[in-house]
Amino acid sequence: DCTTCWVNATNLADQIEAGGRSWKAYQEGMPSACFVGDAYPYMQKHDPWIYFNDIRTNAARCSAHVVPYTQLATDLANGTVPNYVWITPNMCNDMHDCSIATGDSWLSQQVPAILNSAAYRNNGVLFITWDEGSTNAGCCTNAAGGRIATLVISPLARTGFQSTVQETHYSLLRTIEDSWGLSRLGGASCGCTAQMREYFR
Structure with a gap:
């Protein structure tokens, strides 16, 4: 902090x-x-x-x-x-x-x-996410700080879909960068970082 x-x-x-x-x-x-x-x-x-x-x-x-x-x-x-x-x-x-x-x-x-x-x-998208969970558990190579929920709300999203893919905040960064053709920064450039493509039709 x-x-x-x-x-x-x-x-x-x-x-x-x-x-x-x-x-x-x-x-x-x-x-x-x-x-x-x-x-x-x-x-x-x-x-x-x-x-x-x-x-x-x-x-x-x-x-x-x-x-x-x-x-x-x-x-x-x-x-x-x-x-x-x-x-x-x-x-x-x-x-x-x-x-x-x-x-x-x-x-x-x-x-x-x-x-x-x-x-x-x-065709906008609203991501609602949190910065930390109640433990220090992490799902992926560069993740820590607990597991959190992330809501993906969009006219382009799959209705009622729940992902089973393990993702991090860097996944959100990568998704934004990839969708706009931007280079990937930091952990978004790691091959271990999943893109959040599965939420969209």
Whole structure:
């Protein structure tokens, strides 16, 4: 949970922009765009984008792309949702510090607006995943931190499908990169990383 472990490396945002697409990270509870530090229930450790030097130290880029979650409703209403969206709930709604029921209630209020948006209806996909389980168990070569659920919701997805393939967060990264013809970063480039293709028709 280091808050000063800055990273000087190519990241998914760099790839998305180089590929001519747009992105934005919506952080619930973030006091202002590109905020660095903690302001509970917003915690910087759950905002991966702020750790990349080429995002955090570029004020214009950072402020345009790493924003408070409240901006999502405006972007949905205006039809200005970017191609790639990252959403982080606050420490209560992400179920870290509050109950599962609290997180479920938050999702029940937020997900319908996303599913009713043009961005989603136009062959979009919503991935809902967690960052860690209740043990340190891992399924695959580079996985640790427990086993988690991941929901894949899309007009292109197989209805009611449950995968038996062992996958990691790098599988999600690889799936995004492969679908947009981007090179694979980090663990996504490992031959041990499965692509999440089986969820789609």
